[in-house]
Amino acid sequence: MSTRIAFLKGHGTENDFVIVPDPENAVGLPPAAVAALCDRRAGIGGDGVLHVVRAAAHPEGRSMAAEAEWFMDYRNGDGSVAEMCGNGVRVFARYLQHAGHVAEGDLAVATRGGVKSVHIAKDGDVTVGMGRARLPEGDVTVTVGERSWPARNVNMGNPHAVAFVADLAHAGHLFTPPPVGPADAYPGGVNVEFVVDLGPRHVAMRVHERGSGETRSCGTGACAVAVAAARRDGADPAVTGTPATYTVDVPGGRLVITERPDGEIEMTGPAVIVAEGEIDGDWLENAAR
Numbered sequence: 001m002s003t004r005i006a007f008l009k010g011h012g013t014e015n016d017f018v019i020v021p022d023p024e025n026a027v028g029l030p031p032a033a034v035a036a037l038c039d040r041r042a043g044i045g046g047d048g049v050l051h052v053v054r055a056a057a058h059p060e061g062r063s064m065a066a067e068a069e070w071f072m073d074y075r076n077g078d079g080s081v082a083e084m085c086g087n088g089v090r091v092f093a094r095y096l097q098h099a100g101h102v103a104e105g106d107l108a109v110a111t112r113g114g115v116k117s118v119h120i121a122k123d124g125d126v127t128v129g130m131g132r133a134r135l136p137e138g139d140v141t142v143t144v145g146e147r148s149w150p151a152r153n154v155n156m157g158n159p160h161a162v163a164f165v166a167d168l169a170h171a172g173h174l175f176t177p178p179p180v181g182p183a184d185a186y187p188g189g190v191n192v193e194f195v196v197d198l199g200p201r202h203v204a205m206r207v208h209e210r211g212s213g214e215t216r217s218c219g220t221g222a223c224a225v226a227v228a229a230a231r232r233d234g235a236d237p238a239v240t241g242t243p244a245t246y247t248v249d250v251p252g253g254r255l256v257i258t259e260r261p262d263g264e265i266e267m268t269g270p271a272v273i274v275a276e277g278e279i280d281g282d283w284l285e286n287a288a289r
């Protein structure tokens, strides 16, 4: 009889995840196993995996264990490791509530990008304190076919290139990563956002995610877009002294992002658990070979 490994499926604005609860860090999840789980035909399907581990039981979470009980070991759909996943943190918190580990209200989640404060509201939305954006110097350019755009380099713990475009259709099919230059700008790869204006402080975006392809939403990407839009609009909160709130529509829903004068960014949006079940341990082991 093969071992059974519990999983759940969840999403935040349709950025979808396979959730693997593993408090003691006993389930081996090499990159090939993650890619097999995320495979939409031969596996469960997802943009990434949320491996739920007690911070004290994970080598990368241990130093944060005094501040946060749980560590989000996030992986992209191709099995690669990323520093942060904004939608992932919201879905991670929803899982903790669903499993009875936490109640609605405030909690802390340890991530590779540091400890994030989370608020689970009564109305169901989840807010994450995303920390501050970094805006590395240097111009970058995003190209799709014959078109190129200057892009803003925004780091939300993970790297983003934000391009304002006239029409989201100009991003094309996004089956492959859009080239971003100069070639050495992002040695570890980059998430690319294409943005159009819908109204005052209201934008829509598409995203090609490093390690996952085009997704229906990206939380860190939406924050990067809000930051880039605020700088473009002369609404940098550090300069104006007032918070800047942007509504960011993604193909899978809507996120609301507020940057405060001290640079701290909060993101609010939905987080949903849709299913739970068991993974066949033999299948996963074979998939990982």
Ligand SMILES: N[C@@H](CCC[C@H](N)C(=O)O)C(=O)O
Pocket: 015, 076, 081, 082, 083, 084, 085, 086, 087, 088, 158, 159, 191, 209, 210, 211, 212, 215, 217, 218, 219, 220, 221
């Ligand atoms: N979908 C995520 C971002 C996941 C990580 C990203 N693909 C990377 O490699 O940096 C989000 O909601 O932020």
